[in-house]
Amino acid sequence: MTHPTQPVIAFIGGGNMARSLVGGLVADGRPAASIRVAEPVESLREALSNDFGVQTFARAADAAAGAASWVLAVKPQVMRAVCAELAVAASSDPLVISIAAGITSTQLDRWLGGGRAIVRAMPNTPSLIGQGVTGLYATRAVSEARRDETVALLRAGGPTAWIADESLMDAVTAVSGSGPAYVFLLAEAMQSAAERQGLPTDTASLLVRQTLVGAAAMLAQTGEPASVLRARVTSPGGTTQAAVETLQAGGFEAVVDRAIERAAQRGREISAAND
Numbered sequence: 101m102t103h104p105t106q107p108v109i110a111f112i113g114g115g116n117m118a119r120s121l122v123g124g125l126v127a128d129g130r131p132a133a134s135i136r137v138a139e140p141v142e143s144l145r146e147a148l149s150n151d152f153g154v155q156t157f158a159r160a161a162d163a164a165a166g167a168a169s170w171v172l173a174v175k176p177q178v179m180r181a182v183c184a185e186l187a188v189a190a191s192s193d194p195l196v197i198s199i200a201a202g203i204t205s206t207q208l209d210r211w212l213g214g215g216r217a218i219v220r221a222m223p224n225t226p227s228l229i230g231q232g233v234t235g236l237y238a239t240r241a242v243s244e245a246r247r248d249e250t251v252a253l254l255r256a257g258g259p260t261a262w263i264a265d266e267s268l269m270d271a272v273t274a275v276s277g278s279g280p281a282y283v284f285l286l287a288e289a290m291q292s293a294a295e296r297q298g299l300p301t302d303t304a305s306l307l308v309r310q311t312l313v314g315a316a317a318m319l320a321q322t323g324e325p326a327s328v329l330r331a332r333v334t335s336p337g338g339t340t341q342a343a344v345e346t347l348q349a350g351g352f353e354a355v356v357d358r359a360i361e362r363a364a365q366r367g368r369e370i371s372a373a374n375d
């Protein structure tokens with residue numbers, strides 16, 4: 101039995117997002133002996149144990165028992181059943197952080213037996229390389245110290261932002277939780293178009309990747325609004341103007357707006373469907 105210097109944190113679910121968050125915590129210097137992961141899939145348990153040295157468990161209740169904080173990182177569709185498995189252990193009053201899309205703090209609290217300290221967190225996959233961003237919402241049962249602990253657990257993945265109104269967590273999910281996929285879709289579309297223009301695949305890939313990386317770095321480093329950065333690329337009557345007008349004539353802004361609205365609505369549907 102190890103005696104970690106840090107309070108124990110238990111991840112329930114050891115899939116894609118948990119792996120990103122565990123990797124970030126270990127890279128941030130948190131002792132692997134203070135991290136447990138519950139994951140029913142043996143190959144995932146082995147990979148987490150080999151790659152990060154964390155303790156793994158097949159059953160959620162075994163990982164959660166006695167841990168100061170829990171990170172619920174299972175799919176929304178299994179959250180209710182997982183909470184039922186954990187309801188007895190929850191009476192020890194852990195800090196409960198759920199990263200599931202849609203599932204509300206009221207639902208989590210009810211499924212865990214009531215009166216629990218619940219935080220909803222919405223990270224994204226770039227957390228794996230420290231370039232993520234996480235939206236956070238805490239219920240009133242979460243103390244200031246536990247808010248600080250939440251930020252300490254998630255900051256390795258990138259900056260965090262508290263949201264005062266829980267209903268806006270669906271908007272956070274739609275913008276930054278799902279957002280990396282919109283950028284990857286743009287990359288896929290640009291790659292196809294570049295190849296159709298006759299560029300070799302590897303050259304097209306270099307041009308597309310580095311253009312997205314460079315533009316994102318300008319957004320991050322200059323602090324200038326996207327509209328100003330865009331104006332600087334756009335010579336009057338030039339090539340960029342021709343492309344941007346074509347995107348706008350195709351309803352680019354409207355379709356992005358509809359996509360984000362639909363994603364937020366899907367969050368609300370997930371909540372209702374799993375109640």
Ligand SMILES: NC(=O)C1=CN([C@@H]2O[C@H](COP(=O)(O)OP(=O)(O)OC[C@H]3O[C@@H](n4cnc5c(N)ncnc54)[C@H](O)[C@@H]3O)[C@@H](O)[C@H]2O)C=CC1
Pocket residue numbers: 112113114115116117118138139140141144159160173174175176178182199200201222223224225277278
């Ligand atoms: N993938 C993403 O970009 C993001 C995902 N999320 C949320 O994170 C959660 C997990 O998503 P992913 O990691 O992508 O899914 P995933 O499917 O990769 O991971 C979920 C894991 O939970 C495990 N699991 C199932 N039942 C379990 C149980 N009873 N006890 C312990 N583990 C169990 C599964 O075997 C699986 O490995 C979802 O609720 C999702 O809404 C949040 C932000 C971003």
Ligand SMILES: O=C(O)[C@@H]1CCC=N1
Pocket residue numbers: 201273277278
């Ligand atoms: O697609 C999903 O439902 C999850 C939540 C945000 C990113 N992936």
